[in-house]
Amino acid sequence: MGTGQGTGCGWVRFRLTRSELPDAKTFRVTFRNGQWHIAFAVVPEPTPVPGTGEVIGIDRGVTITAALSDGRTLNCPQLTVKERAQIRKHQRRAARAKKDSPEKAVEYAKVAKLKAREANRRKDWCEKTSAMLARSYDLIRFEKLNIKNMTSSARGTVEQPGKNVAQKSGLNRAILAQGWGLLRQRTEHKAPGRVQDVPAPYTSLRCSACGWIDKNSRKSQAEFACSSCGFTCNADENAATNVAAGQGGLPHPRRTAGAGGATMATGRSSAREPQPIWVGIPFF
Incomplete structure (x- = not known):
C-alpha cells in the first residue's frame, strides 16, 4: 500500500x-x-430491528460479566492462569534488571504483548456480543453504572491517604477487564435508539416476582430468596429481570413490611416496597 x-x-x-x-x-x-x-x-450500518418485540435486561458484574434476563450468562474472556504467571515472571525479571537496560525493556515488552492479547480478546468479545444483542432483541436495557466513579483510585493524598488501596486497585482492574463500558457503547452503535439505561439502585434487592425490596433477600453473590413470597433464583438473573422491566431507582413511597402489613419506613437500611405482581417481560 x-x-x-x-x-x-x-x-x-x-x-x-x-x-x-x-x-x-x-x-x-x-x-x-x-x-x-x-x-x-x-x-457501520445500524443492525435491522428483529421485530419480535422482545426486551432483554442486562446486569453487569465482575463474577459474571453480563447476566441476561432470559437466564443466559455471558463472560468476557480473560488471560489464562499460565498467561498470568508469565506476566508475573516477566515483571519480576524487569524489576531485577538495571535501570534503562535493554533487558528491562525486553521484559516490559513481553508484559505489554500479553496484556494487549487480553485487550484484543475483550474487544472481540464485545463486538460479537453487541452484534448478537442488536440482532436478537428489539429493546436492550442495561443497568446504569457510573464506571468512572466505580474505578476511581482510592490512593488519596499525603495528608489523607486512602484505605484498602491494594484491594480497591484489584477491584478496579477486575471491573475494567470486563469491558462493561465498551459493550454498552458498541451495542448503542449497532442498535441506535434501542438501548436504554435503567437506574441501578435496588435492582439486585427487588424481587422480580412480587416486587418486595429487602436486603436480606440477597443471600449471597449468586443466591436470591425473597423474604416475602419465597421466590428463589440466581441473584444476577433476578437483577437482570428487574432491569428488563425497568424496575430500578429509589422506591416511592418507601415502605417496610410489618406484622400487620406495609408500614412507612424508618431509618433502617433494608426497605421493601409492595409492587403489583407481573408475569413475563412487557412488550413495547
Missing part, C-alpha cells in the same frame, strides 16, 4: 478480515507490540 509523498512504510501486504474492502475514505497504520495494524475508518 502506498503512503503518498513524504516518509512512509512503502507498499505492504495485509490480511483482510472482511470479505471485501470497506468503503472508507481514511485509514490508519500503527505498530504495536511488534505487529503492524491497519484500520479503516468506517461508519
